[in-house]
Amino acid sequence: MKRMVWLILLVLLLPGALAQQLREQIRKYTLDNGLRVLMVPDKTAPVIHFNLMFDVGGVDEAPGLGGIAHMVEHMAFKGTPSIGSLDWAREKAALEAVDKARADLDRAIANRASQEEVQRLTTAFNQAREEAKKLALPNAIDQLFTNNGEQGLNASTGYDRTDYRVSLPSNRLELYLRVYADVMLNAVFRSFYEEADVVLEERRQRSENDPNGALSEVFLRTAFQVHPYGRPLIGSREEIQGYRADKAMEFWKTHYHPNRAVLVLVGDVEPERDIQLVRRYMGAIPRGPARPNLNIPAEPPQAAERRATLEYNAQPSLLIGFHKPTYPNRDAYVMDMIDSILTEGRTSRLFRRLVIQEQAALNVSSSSASPGFRYPNMFTISAQPRAPRTTADLERLIYEELERLKNEPVGPQELQKVRNQTRAAYLRVLQGGPGLAQTLAFYELFFGGYQRIFEEEAIYNTITAEEIQQAARRYFTPQNRTVATLVTRGGSR
C-alpha cells in the first residue's frame, strides 16, 4: 500500500510513465462467471484486506420492500448448510416449517381470524422458530473468522451498492474463499425473524433516536418524491415488520451473482499464484442473470423550493440540499471542488464565515454526492447554530456565501489550494488497506473500471474558475433547493 501511495502521488505530480507503473501493479482477472477480481500486492505485513462489492442496494428494492437489501446484507452472515448447521436435512425441514407457520399466521391475520386463532398460530410460529434454532450454530461465519484473527469483519448497504469486508492473516486466503463462495452458492437465511427484530432495533437507534438520522430521513423524503433516494435506506417500521424469509431470498436470488460483483484483495498476495485458488472456489459459482430493468423513475426537475420541519427533542439543526447530476457528468466533478471550497479545512469559506467570523455555528459540513452516486443526487450543506443564533441566521449566511460563489470567480490561489486538498483527500483514501480495497471495488463496479481512478485528477486539474461560477449559478437556485430544519420540540428556537 505504501508503495501504491508513492506511485499515485507521482501520478498526480508527474502524469505519464509512473501512472503506467502503478496500473501494472494492479492485477485484474475476470472469471468465466463474470466475477471481476482485483489484486494489489503490498508486503508491509502478512495480511490481506478483502472487499466483496455487489452493484445492489436500496434503489433495487420494490415498493413496499424498503430496506430488504439491508436485511439481506444481515442474512448473508447466517451461514450455509455446511457452515452453521448441526444437521442440515433436519434443519432444512425445520426452516420450511417456520415459513409455513409464518404463512399460516399471515393468512389468518389477513382473513381476520379470531383472536384465539391468531394467538394459537403465533404460538405455533414461535415454536417452529425455536425448533429450527436448536439445529443451528448461530454465528458460524463469524466464529470461523474470529478464530483466525479477523479484523474489521463487517458489511454495509448503500442506496447503490452492498459490500462485505474483512481483513485476515494472509495465509487464510483459502478460508475466505471457501466461506464466501459457499455463501454465494448456498446462503441459508436462518433465524430470519429474530434478525428482523434486530433490524427494527437498528432503525430505532439510527433513524428514530438520533436527531441527525431523523432529520436526514425527513430531508430525503422531501427532496426525492419519485426516485428511491427518497425512501429510508433501512426501510420503514411497517416494511421491516412485514419482511418474510421467502421474499428476502427471492431478492438475494435475483441480484447477488458473481457477474454483479467485484472482489478486491489488497495486501500480501501473489496474483499469479493466488488467482488459481480464487478460480477454484469463486469459479464454482454459476453466472446469474444481468441486473433486471427496474424502471427506476427519474426525479422530475424541482419547480419550487421545498421546506420541511421536524419537531424533535434536541437542539436545532439545518440541512440544505440542491439537486445536481452525478458522475461522469463534468458538473459532478465541479461540485466536488465546490464542496472543498465551502467546507474543507479551517480556511474554507463556510467554516471561516459561520464558525470563526460570525460565531453563528458550532459546525458546518457539506457533501457533493448525497445520498448515492449512481443516479442524479444532491449537494448538501449541514450546520448547527450556536445559541442564540438560529437556523434562519445560518440559512441567510450560507446563501450569501453561495451568492458570492455565483458572482465572483474563485481566485487562482484558492483554486490551487482546493486542488491540493483534493489530492490529499485522494491520498488519504488510498493509504489505508481496507479503504483502498473499497475504493478500487467502487471504481471497478461503477466508474467503468478501476483505471478511472488515475484519470480523475486530470479532470479536477482542468476545472476552471468560470466553470465553478457557472455550476454555482446553475444549481444553487431557490427553486432547486430543499431545506429541512430540526426545531426543538416545545422550545422557543
Added chain:
Amino acid sequence: MKALWSLLIGLLTLGLAQGVPADWPDPFKMQFQRLQPSAIQPTRAQLSNGLTVLLVEDRTLPFVNGRVYLRAGAIFEPEDKVGLSGIFSSVMRTGGAGERTPDQIDETLEALAASVSVNTDNLFTSVAFSTLSENLDQVLQIWADILVRPRFAQERIDLEKGRALEAIRRRNDQPTQIAVREFVRRINEGHPAGRISSVASVQSITRDDLVAFHQRFFKPNVAVLAVTGDFNTQEMLARLERALQGWQRGEVTLPSFPPPSPKPSIYFVQKETNQSVIYMGNPTVTAYAPGYSELDLVSRVLGDGFNSRLFTEVRTKRGLAYATGGAQTQGFGWPGFFYGASISRVEKTAEVIEIMLAQFRDLRERPVSQEELELFRNNILNAEVFRFTSRQAVAERIARTQMLGLPADYYEQYVRQIQAATPADLQRVMQQYVRPEQFVIVVVGDRRQFDKPLSSLGNLIEVPLE
C-alpha cells in the same frame, strides 16, 4: 420459490448434499500456522534538551509523520476548570504560534497540504504533523512553534469556549451520548476521570490557565517523539535539534489520585425515547496488574463480537438489540473497568438488564468451555500481525509504553498470559474482580414504557438532565 431455488442449487452442484463440491475442505477443520509479524524496531536517540526520539526510516514514500507525547492529560486539569484540556488543545493548534498569526498557520499548512494537530485524552496531549518530505523543514518549524511557542490568541480562546458551551447545550440530544457520559462519570467517581465539564467550569477558563497548563507539562526531558518516513536518521536529528532549540528542560511532577470509588446503584436518566441505553459494570485492575490479561480474555467471551455471550443472548437469540457488547478497558494509572452495554426497545428494559446480569453471573459461577476460550485466545494471537501494518503506529505505541513507565515487553507478557490462561483462571478473575451486586448500572430511557420499575432491580437514583 424456495423449493425451486433448492432444486436449482441441487442441479448446479451435481446433487451434493451440502451444496458445495465434495473436494472442498470443511472450513472448521482447516488448519493454519500462526503468522509471526516481523517486528519493527525504531532507532532511539536523545536530543540535547533531553527529548527522547524514536525514529523509523521508510524511504518508499515521500512522506514524514511525527507525534510527540506529553503527560498533559485531561485528568490533570484543575478541579474547577474541567474542560480546560479540550480548549487548550484546540487553541494551541488554532491560536497562532511563534511569529505566525492563526490565519497564517492555517493558510500555510493548507497550501502545503500538510497537517499539524493537537489531541488530548485522559493520559496525554500529543502534537502531530504529517507532510510531504520536500516540505519537511517548513512544516517542522510550524509544528515546533505550536509545540513550544503557542500564542493562545484571546479571540480564538473566546471562539473555542463558545463552541464548547454550545456542545454542552447539545450533549443531551442523543440517548447514547448521555448514557456513556453518565456511566464513565459514575464508574470513575472520586477520580478525575469521572469529572465532566459544566457551563461554569468552561466559562471560568482564562488565557492564563492555558499558558500555565502549557508551562507545567511541556518539557522536552519528559516527552517522547515518534517519527517515521522519508528521512535520514542523522539528518532528522540535526533538524529536530534546530527546530526545537530554545525548548527548555524542566521538572514535571504528576499528582497522584486515589482510585475511583463508585457508589453501586442504578442511575436512571428519564428521556423520551423508544429505546433504553443500558451500561453496567465495575472498576477492576490496571492494565499491568495481575489478573488483567485474564479479565481481558473473559471480557471477550462476555461481549466481543457475534459469538460473545451478550451478542448471542441479547441479539441473536432474542432480537432485543442491534448494539450490544462489553469489554475490559485498559487502565493506566488507575483501574480500568469491566462492563457490558445494550441499546434495546424500551418495553424490554428490565428484561434486558436481567439477561445481561445473568451473563456476568454465569461467568462467575461456571467455567467457560475450553472451546469458547480457544476461540477468543486464537483471535488475539492470530490478529497480532495487524499490530505491525503501520510503522508510525508501532513507533507511537512504543512511545506511549515508555511514557507510562511500562516494561518494554509489556505486550509480550500479556501474550504469554493469554497463552497460559485456563477456564479456571477466567472464573477466578471473574469471582475476584467482577461483582454484579455492586455494579454501577446506567439506564437512559422512558420510564413510562418500562416492563418493570427499575427500583425492583436495585437501589435507584434518578439523575436529572440539566
